[in-house]
Amino acid sequence: MEKISFRLSVVDDYPPVSTERVWAQKLTSGLFRIRNIPFYIMEVSLDDEVAVEVGTEGEYLFAEVKKESGNSTVRIIFFEAGVSEISAVLAAIVEMGGTWEGMSKRFFAVNVPEGVSLDNMLEFLDVCTEKEWLDYEFGMIRQ
Known part of the structure; x- marks a missing residue:
């Protein structure tokens, strides 16, 4: 490597x-x-x-x-109100087919593989955003 x-x-x-x-x-x-x-x-x-x-x-x-791999990248930052939900949110991302890496206790990069629904992932993150648990931004989006 x-x-x-x-x-x-x-x-x-x-x-x-x-x-x-x-x-x-x-x-x-x-x-x-x-x-x-x-x-x-x-x-x-x-x-x-x-x-x-x-x-x-x-x-x-x-x-x-x-x-290009066909994968997409989304980055997530958790707010104070969402700290208790971090494990559940990350588990849901994995259940939907994504993977993640952590930069810190609240900042994560998410990979959405080709073939996994980016729309479903974003709908889930939008619900979390509405609850004021987190915010997210796009890296490279290919789906």
């Missing part, structure tokens, strides 16, 4: 970092398959195959997506 760096555009202090690094598997083709769910990146989703450039210090820098 290797790390690939993505440069981010920071607007009004968001995201809180100017670079995100994700794990990727080097393929025999020379491309890299993204192996973790991005937290801030808008250009890729889990399992996309990407080309890289080599930076001045030998690091891998994202160049472009070469093969």
